[in-house]
Amino acid sequence: xxxxxxxxxxxxxxxxxxxxxxxxxxxxxxxxxxxxxxxxxxxxxxxxxxxxxxxxxxxxxxxxxxxxxxxxxxxxxxxxxxxxxxxxxxxxxxxxxxxxxxxxxxxxxxxxxxxxxxxxxxxxxxxxxxxxxxxxxxxxxxxxxxxxxxxxxxxxxxxxxxxxxxxxxxxxxxxxxxxxxxx
Numbered sequence: 001x002x003x004x005x006x007x008x009x010x011x012x013x014x015x016x017x018x019x020x021x022x023x024x025x026x027x028x029x030x031x032x033x034x035x036x037x038x039x040x041x042x043x044x045x046x047x048x049x050x051x052x053x054x055x056x057x058x059x060x061x062x063x064x065x066x067x068x069x070x071x072x073x074x075x076x077x078x079x080x081x082x083x084x085x086x087x088x089x090x091x092x093x094x095x096x097x098x099x100x101x102x103x104x105x106x107x108x109x110x111x112x113x114x115x116x117x118x119x120x121x122x123x124x125x126x127x128x129x130x131x132x133x134x135x136x137x138x139x140x141x142x143x144x145x146x147x148x149x150x151x152x153x154x155x156x157x158x159x160x161x162x163x164x165x166x167x168x169x170x171x172x173x174x175x176x177x178x179x180x181x182x183x
Contacts, residue, residue, distance in 0.1 A: 002047025006030040009062040048182035055084030059099035075110035083119040118166025
C-alpha cells in the first residue's frame, strides 16, 4: 500500500475537520496549505494526493495555488474535495469542477476525482467582506430566480439566513474508498 497526504485550506474549521478525518482513516498526515512544510514536500513520493478547500462562489479556495505544484503525473494521483453549503447537484458539481480541476485538466485526461462535501455555515460568525459577499449572494439568489429555480433559491436563502451544519464523518466514506484504491 502506498502513501497518501492531505493538504487543505480551511477558514472556519469544516474543511480542517474533514481533512483530519480523512488523514485518520488513511493513516497519513493532514497539513494546511499555508504550512511551510508543504512547499518542501516531494509529492512524487505519494500515491494519493488529496486537496481540500472551502467553496466560495463556484471555486475551491486556494486550489489555484495548490494546482501550481501539480503536473500531469501528480494530477493522476489527485483527489479534491470542496466544502460548501449548497447541495451536491450535477450543476454545482460541474461549476466547481470548471473553476478548479477543469482549469488544469479540462478533459480530465488525468482522471482526477472531485467530491463536494456538506459544510457548516453560521451567519453569526461571519464578518467583514465575507458577510458582505453573503448578502450579495442572498440578493442575487432571490432576484435572479426563475420560477423553476425559486424553490432552490429559497432553500439556499434559508441556509444563508439561519445557518446550516452538514459536516458528517460519513460524508468522506466514498472519498476514503477512492483514496485507498489509488494507494
